[in-house]
Every structure is written in C-alpha cells, then in structure tokens.
Amino acid sequence: MPNNLDRLQLRQTRMEQSPAILRGGFRPFFIGAATWAICALAVWLLILFGFTPSQFLEDPLAWHRHEMLFGFVGAAIAGFALTAVPNWTGRLPIAGAPLGALFGVWMAGRILPFLVSHESVLLIVLDPGFYVVLAALLAREILKSRNRNFPIVAVIGLFGIADLVDRVAMAGLADIANIGWQIGFALVIFLLAIIGGRIVPSFTRNWLVAQGAAEPLPTQPDYLDKAVLVLTALALLSWLIWPASLPTGVVVMAAAIAHVFRLVRWQGWRCRSNALLIILHVGYLWLPMGLLLLASAQWALVSETAAIHALATGAMATMILAVMSRASLGHTGRELSASRQMILSYVLISLAAVMRVSAAIGIGVQQITLTVAALAWAGAFGLFLVQFVPILTSGPIQKKSERKP
Template identity: 45%
Template structure:
C-alpha cells in the first residue's frame, strides 16, 4: 500500500517515464497527427521545409521508421518485461531513448542544415532499441522473443540502409521495403499471439461456446510464407514469382484470420478493431500480388494498404488497448475512441481507393490524409491525460 501511495504522488515527469508506452505512444500519436497535414502542405500547397530528403522520401521514411518505430518501441518496452520477468526500462534511460527518437525526427525535418549528420542521428534510435531488446531476451530464459528481436534488428538495418541508399544515389525503395517487411512480420507474429488470446478471453466472458481456432503449425506456416513472399518482393517486386508467393501468403493469412472469430466481437470496438486492423495484412498482400503483374493496380495503392491500413489501424488498436490496460481503465472503447478507429480506417480506405475516385487524385489524397490524421489527433487528445497521469 505504501508503494502504491508513493506512486500516486510521483511527479508528472517521473510518471511519464515510468513505462515505455507513455512517452512513445504520446510521441507516435503526435507525430501521426502532425505528419500527414505537414506532408500535405508540402505536397499540395508547395510549402518548403529544410528537410533531409525530398518531401515524398521524407513522408515515406517518417511513416515507416518515424511513426511506426515509436509504436514498436512503446509496445516492446512495455511487453518484454512481462514476457521476461525483468525490470522495465524507466527514468533517465527511458528518457534518453525517447530523446534519441525525437532527435531523429527533428534532425530529418531540419536535415538540409545538418547534412549527413542528420542521418546518423536518425540511425541511432532503432539500433539502441534493438540492443535493448536483445539484452532483455538473452538475459532471461524467454526464447519466444527471438524472432521479434530478429525483426527489430532487421528494422534497424533497413533504416540504416534507407539512409545509405539515399546518400549513394538518391534512391530509398530497398530500405523502405525492408522496413515494411519487418513491420508486416512483427504484426503477423504479435497479432497472432494477442488477437486470438484477447478474443478468447472476451468470448469466454460473454458465454460463447465457440472459441478462436489456434494452430501453432498454421502460425509457423503464416510467418514462413509471409517472410518468403516479402523477401522475394523486396528483391524483385514485379513478376510472376512475387505475385504467386504474395497471393499464397495472403491466402494463409486470411485462413488464419478467419479462424479467430472476429465478427463475433463486433459489439466491442476495442477488440473488433484488432481483427479489422489485421485484415489489412492479407488485403495488402493481395494488392501487392496484383500490382506485381497488373499495371492497372498501382504499387502505391498496395503500399498504402500496408501503411495507412494495416500499420495505421493495427497500431492505434494496440496502443489504445495497452494504454487503457496499463493506466487502470476498463478495457472498452467509448464513442470518442470508436470514432478515432473509424476515421483512421476511413482515411486508409480513401487513400487506397484514391486512383479510382472521381474527385481528382490530389484531392483524394489530401482528404484521405486529413481524415487519417484526424483519427490520431482525436486519439492523442483522448489519451494524453492518461499517459501523463498515474495509474487510475
């Protein structure tokens, strides 16, 4: 009881650095809410900023390595201590890691001033995160996190590769695709653990007899097929080989998702959004397969199904559930939070459909980006007080 009372009287600063989800989810939400409107000002209005990259390259990097990197950090810094039984990263070390992430965002936004130094600043954060992940895994008896550690390491290497490729020749797509590979596999691994588990708990609590279908063999098949398909896509995104493997990965992903009984959870948006977010993975793989062989399907459509759709929806779903649970609030979505889910999902759908909408491409992209960002702005307003306050 004394410890609880002491915690309740912690300063706001110490509360903010008491667990990784607090600073990193706050940073991620703020970044998502600001990134799209700022990008649209650059894209549609011709606003100038002293960026490290061209505006399109900066937008691609910050969606994958800036925003998603913060979500990955916040989730793993909170989840890994539960997996390993080790103490979480808190206080000054956590603050320094968060400062490293924030420095990367500022360095790239002002990169023409700092030159190559901006890239070095940005490369540091995911490398530091990967080092921490491996330290925690190897210092415990928990070995189920090995693949997660490998993907975080690959994510860090992809970010470094993005910068190196750009510095050498001005390109970026290999590092960008590699980052997407790492994220898609992480969603497949972690989603495969938490979505059926949370669904089972909810269905049992509501007296349902049928439970989610879970098969370790199917899980392994999903991960192996997805890794193989995206590895081939990384090497050669066009052609029949990539199309066949991506379609196969989409099929096994869809089969696994169908067994999780997501439609039965539609009465609880906090849970249903996890299923909806994961559904973007097989959809994105399908669109990537089509784009590999049919020029009528733009590659950017498939990429935004993966970024705005899968990453956007799945991350807001995971962040909201983790934030509610770790701040002592009921695990249910109120109307404001549900509206945030709808906005992010609608923004993603509009962005994927943008090439075919009758309003003009620039207008469609602008509207979709503002709708998507509005969802994260609402999410930021909804949870910022919880991230800055002691557990309820």
Template identity: 60%
Template sequence: MWALVALTLWLAILFGLVSPQLIEDPLAWHRHEMLFGFAGAAIAGFALTAVPNWTGRLPIAGRALAGLSGLWLMGRIVPLTTAGHPVVSALLDGGFHVVLAFVLGREIVRSGNRNLPVVAIIATFGIASTLDRFEMGGVFEFGATGWRGGLALVVMLIALIGGRIVPSFTRNWLASQKFEGRLPAQADRFDLAIMVLGGLALLSWLALPGSLASGWLLLGAGIGHTLRLARWQGWRCASNALVAILHMGYGWLSAGLMLLGLAAFDLVTETLAVHALTTGAIATMILAVMTRATLGHTGRPLAASGITRLSYVLITVAAVARVLAGLAIAPSHALMAVAGAAWCAAFALFLLEYGPMLWSARLNDHRVAGT
C-alpha cells in the same frame, strides 16, 4: 504526435501551402517518417511495454528511457536542419532502433525469454532505416531496399504479434460472454506455414520486385492470412470495438499483401498496395494496440468510449480513401484530402482522450471498480 506533425507537413507541401523546397525530396521524407518515424516509435513503445511483461523484469525507465526518446527525436529533427549531414542523419535515425534492440535483447537474454526474434526484427528495422537515409542523402544506391525492407519487417511483426494477441483477446472476450461454440485456437502448424509463406513472399518482393513469382507468392500469402484471420472468428466480436478493430487491422494486412501481388501483374499500382499496408494495416493496428494498452496499463476498464470508436472509424475512412485515391475512380487529390483529414482527426482524438491518461498516475483498483 508525430503522426499529426509529419502528415500535416506532408499535406501542406502536397497541396502547395508551403514550398516543397522546405524539405529535400519531400516524397522520400514522407515515406521515411511515416514508416521509421511514426511506426518506428509505436514499435518501440510496444516493445518497451511488452518486454517487462515477457521477462518479469523492471521496465526501462529514467535516464535510459529519456536517452532513447532523445535519440528518436534527434533522428526526426537533425535531417531537417542544415546540420543534417546524410551520414549523421542515417546513423542517428537507424541507431535508435539498434540501441533499443540491444537494451531489450539484454533484458530478454537475462530472463531466458523466447522473444529474441522480435528483438532481431527491431535491430534489422534500424539497419533498414539507415539504408533508406543513406539513399535519401545520395550517399549510396540500394534500389529502395531500405524502405521496402522496413515495410516488410513491420508487416512480419504484425503477423507475428497480431497472431498472438488477436486470437487471444478474441478468445478471452468470447469466454467472458459465455460463448458455447468453438473458441479461437492457439497458433499451430497452419499458422507457422502462413508465416513462412508470408516471409518468402516479402523476400521475393525485395529481391525480385514486380516479378510474376513474387506476385503469385504475395497473392498466396494474402489469401493465407485471410484464412488465418477467419479462424479467429472476428465477426462474433462486432459489439466489442477494442477487439473488432484488431481484426480490421489484420484484415488490412491480408488485403495489402493481395494488392501487392496484383501490382506485380500491373492490375493495380504498387503505391495503392503500399498504402493498404501502411495507412490500413500498420496505422490501424497501432491505434488499436495503443488504445487497449493504455486502458489496461493505466488501470481502466477495457471498454471503448465513443471517442475511441470514432477514432477507429476515422482511421478506417483514412485507409479506404487513400486506397481509393490510387484507383483513379474519383479525383485523387480530393480523396487524399479526405484521407489526410481523417488520419489527423483520428490521432488528434487519441491525444485528446488518452494523453491525460498517460500523463497522470495509474488509477487505483478501488477507483476502477467504482467503490
């Protein structure tokens, strides 16, 4: 829902339908809400769903879950009100992910699970959100470290979690189709090397943005992730939209890193590269994981409906249009309007189809089987 609300408000300001004075520094607000509000909520949803599976413990529910949701919502609303003091807004906004990391970390430690790095990323993401809010409010100057750091962390999270689920789901589907060739392998030293290279490239982008060293590292990381993606044989999954869209999302990550590298050589703008990572990789992966997880956790068959496929097409149109808008090959405002409309339509379709699934009881196994 926030994907719709936040972007609609941004588009209304961008196209002069409402006064830009409605929000102090609308561009910074848009960037922050898309990254820490929208993507931050999706990360929380993924983690709260995944950790019980990782640990075998009960999920966070009841008052604890309501409290977390309320903290996230306050982080969205308070900065828009007269009571939204920069320090208060920053602590509320970043505090959500820090508290979430503490809650999840407690579950992982008690179970002896190995996924503490994911919790560390979530906690650091909360700190990055706080830094960005401080900078937005003029409290401190961090040289854009907040939003850059937040984006780098989400990219690393996609590389980490995507590196597990994309080949796994691909392998499972190919095996179900009696595929006789070589199946995608589990992560090995090659994958680890690409992860390390990607991390170093993003660190160089944070420490030395626009430098030739960061440019070469980012290009190398993008190529490395492309090779990693090729090992997962996504072209064999074109007939399964739920799997194919995961490959598409990871492909945007590779493209975004390479574009970010090219931006260091002034061949493209950094804004173009950032939108390839955000509207492309992050939004596509969020939609892909949300649809698949909702079907699985509500007891439904893992099959993409026509509405789901259309939402995948629309989010891809949104990403392509927004990236093309940065190339100045067509009127940028027209392309941004197309991107905004496609984005809103994609998430509206998700709400239309998956909202009722999430608001109702899980289907019984006999209903799923159609008996």
C-alpha cells in the same frame, strides 16, 4: 560493485520517482507516435499541395516515406516492445532517465532533417542508431530472462539496419534506390503477422470465454500459423528480390489467401459488439487486402502505391491505433472499454485507409479523396491524443483496496 538485487532496487526506485510519463515506454512513445502521425502528414501535404516550397526539405517524398515508417511506425513499435518485454520477462521496465534519453534520441531523429542536410553524419548515425540501442536494451532483458521472444527483438534490430540503408540512400552515398524503406516496410508487415497472430486470437478467446460463448473458440498459434508466417516471409522476400514478376505475384497472392484463412479462424464476427476487439480484426483484415493488391501490382493490374497504402494506412495504422488505445487503458489500470471518442477514431482511421487506397486506384477526384483521407487520419490520431494524453501523463488508477482512508 552493485549486485543484481541492488540494480533491481535502483530500477524500482527510478521508476517510482520518475514523472508518470516516464514510468513505461508506452507512455512517451505512444504520445510521440500519434503526434508525429499528424505532424509528418501535415508537412507532407503542405508541400504536396504547394502551400510550402518543396525546397523546405531536400527530398520531400523520401522524407515523407521515411518519417511515416521509421518515425511514426517506429515509435509505436518502440512503445509496444518496451511494454511487452517486461511482461514477457517478468523484469522491471526501462523507465526514468534512460527512457527519457531513449525518447530524446527518437525525437532528435525527427527534428534533425529540418536543421541539417541528408548528408549529415549525425543524422545518418543517430536516426538508425535509436533502433540499434533499443534492440540492444531489449535483447539484454530477453537474454537475462532466457525468454523465447528474441526473434522479435532481432526484427527491431534489422529495422534499424533498414533505417540506416534508407538514410544512406537519401544522402546519395550509394545507389541503392528504395531498398532501405522496402526492407523496413517488409519487416513491419512480418512483425504485424507475428504479433497479430498472438494478440488477436488471444484477446478474442478471452473475451468470448468471459461472455460464456460456446465452442469452438479461437486457438493459440499452431503449425498452421507457422506455415502462414513462413509463406509471408517468402512472399515479402520475393517482393524485395524479384519484384514485378509472375512468380512473386503468385507467392504474394498465396500469402494473402493464407491470411484470410487465418483471420476467419479467429471468428471476429463473434466479438462485433466489442469495439476494442473488432478493430483488431479490421486492422488485420487490411493485411491480406494489402497483399492482394501487392500481388496484383506485380502483374501491373493496379498501382503498387495502392498496395503500399493499404498495408500502411490500413494494416499498420489501424493496428497501431487499436493496440495503443488498448494498451494505454490496460497498463494504467483503466477498464478495457471503448469510449465514443475511441470508436470515432476507429471509424476515422478506417475511412482514411479507404480514401487513401481509393485515391491510389483512381476512384474519385484525387485531391478530394486525399484531403478526406488526411482529415480522417488527423482526426483519428487527434482523438487518441485528446483522450490518452491525460491518461499517459498521470499515474495508474488505484484499486479501492489500495486507496488511503
């Protein structure tokens, strides 16, 4: 029986001998997330605008909703988690053939809806099964290192259960309407609140210290941040259990205000010259904006679609693009500096969010605003792929001391 040292050496060898794209979870899954962000939206718009028959998919709207959440967002979460957990635990990352197999399962979940019906047992099991396997692998690493980040892995496991519930609903096997994607959506919002509350103030503080900025500086999460997270959880649970009610609107509104207060404490205006940082603050700003719209929707003041897209296109997509670009630079040994392409991609994702919310609210001609939003979305993730595919499919930059003479 191989001992722990043998297993460690085996994982080290597997990682070193693997193709560059399989040497870290962020590599295939960030490419997959950006590619699917474009492809899934393109398919949806072709159906929406009548260029492709709606019969091309059994339920185009349900498919669009599912793929943007459990396909695009899910891939970004997987890439982040597979990269963050080794940093948290000090253990080697999942790499090589196991990583390739994991990515293959995610890919199969994207392709199967075009080949089989929603009632297919293979599709119902395989698509959510990806997140169950991912959570199990990450939990093993967390538990072996006795790390404190197990709740984040638990959220990923629950995300897989939400995926299963949504698949069952799409298959018509149970009359559970929208609860699956709504639970998944709420879990992602909560995950953004947790992760954003760690990385945004931390990165901002580190940069301000490096610039010699004066006190006060952003602090690490404290009891106030924990209170915001508790309030956010209550707001999201209220939305799931008691929608379209006055009390739910009040709790969600309170959560929105709390997140504004939290964001102000991070002093984003002081890092406005650093595109890699300011985009994190902009992405997080969409979280309270989306919650504000969600609260208004409970009182029938705006369409809930506007709130969903403020949180999805605004908070989720902007934070995903920001984190993917920063992590891709940092974990391949590149300088943490935004290129013109990256800055343009940040501008485009912000434009996409504004236009999509505007269309949902009824500002402007809907077909025009939707088209602009779609083009800006595709441009943002297309620019990411242009810059980062060569980086993510090659090895890290060697330091001068490591280069051969």
